[in-house]
Amino acid sequence: MILADKITNLRKKEGWSQEEFAERMGVSRQSISKWEGGRSTPDMNKILQMSELFGVSTDVLLKDDLTLEDEVTTTAASSMQNDNGEALYPVSLELANEYMGQKASAAVKIAFGVMLCIMSPILLIFLDGANEAYTMSFTTNQAMMSGLTALILMVGVAVALFIVNGMRLKKYEPLEKEPLDTAYGVDGVVKEKQAGFERAHTRDMTVGIVMCVLSCLPIFIALILNKRAEFGVCLLLFIVAIGVFLIVRASIIWGSYNVLLEQGDYTRPKKVVEKRIGGIYWGIVMAAYLLISFVTFRWESTWIIWPVAGVLYSVVGMALAKK
Incomplete structure (x- = not known):
């Protein structure tokens, strides 16, 4: 016909x-x-x-x-298997468009939540510095309680955003973890959207990274002018928060295209590695972090475990993916 x-x-x-x-x-x-x-x-x-x-x-x-x-x-x-006997997850055009739309919507909210977390201690630091540098109408305890209240409220809003958007996106987890069987025309539509977003992605990533790099300047300027470093720290956190907002938002949207095209961190070999070692690896890292932190009580330093673990995970993932 x-x-x-x-x-x-x-x-x-x-x-x-x-x-x-x-x-x-x-x-x-x-x-x-x-x-x-x-x-x-x-x-x-x-x-x-x-x-x-x-x-x-x-x-x-x-x-x-x-x-x-x-x-x-x-x-x-569409639910057939590939040459390696892997069950393929069917992806229709409707599902692909729905997924990209939900990720784009969640990207702004999640990025805003991350920004709130970074900015949450600003008022506490500012009031502490202002209380010591100037004669204020409130006590040190009042300043601390006001700052802590703002911190808790901002973190609370951020956590709510993470939970709500995480639950909305939960039904799309198979797209990120399983090998995909995309319907005819899906790849073309996704590539077209990716090409349309590429310029904005490059701009946001560049501006965000540059802002994070330059964020330390307020502290240097404050020290040069013999001013209180607390105010420089407040400005540093504000600049970093905006930079990270741009980076997180752009990364989530760009990542949704990579998921559907099975590119970047979502290639089939990397999905196999994630299934094989992801849960065990990060469980060990969490246990090591808590053990070392509680034994040494050096919480201000033990955070370094996480970026190191992230780099090592990428190296291990690439090595296993090649095999």
Whole structure:
């Protein structure tokens, strides 16, 4: 069955006239008439739109050897295995668009939560410095309690954002952990969105990193001018918070494209490594961090375990992925 006949049958099955179908597609009735008469062929964007509108795969629409009755068979085949016997997770165009939209929405909220965590001690540090440098109308205890209250409130809001968005994204975990079987046209749509976001990604990452690097300047300037370092620290945290917001937001959105294209940190070999050692590795790191911290009581220094563990995990992951 050719594409023209499939479009006609699907339209009639929905009970739409050519005018009603044209409205839903955003084209003229003459275009619908030409498609159904085989006098012209809709472009790929319109075919993808029809796929979503009628709830059928693009394969069934485009391949003449497949009929509309084959849709059930085609859907079942999407859960087939690859050459290595791995079960592939089916990804339709609708699921891909939904995932990218949810990640883009969550990116802003998660990045804002991270920014709040970084900025949370600013008021505490500022009031402590101001109370010592100037004659204030409140006591040291009042300043400390005010700063701690702001810190707890900001961290509380951040944690709420992390939990809510984490639960909303939980249903998409298989996309990040399983090998994918993307439907026809999905890769093209994702690559197009990735190309459109590439300039913003490069800009945000560059600005964010530069802000983090330059954030130490306020402290240096305060020391040069013999001013209190606390105010420089406040400005440092503010600059870092904005820089990290840009980095986290851009990274999450960019990461959603890599997930669907199985690129970067989401290639199939890396997914295998994550399944094999991820949980065990980070469990050991957490145990080591807590043990060393409680034994030495050097909490201000033991945080270094986490960035070191992150670098080592990347090295181990690359080594195992090559095998």
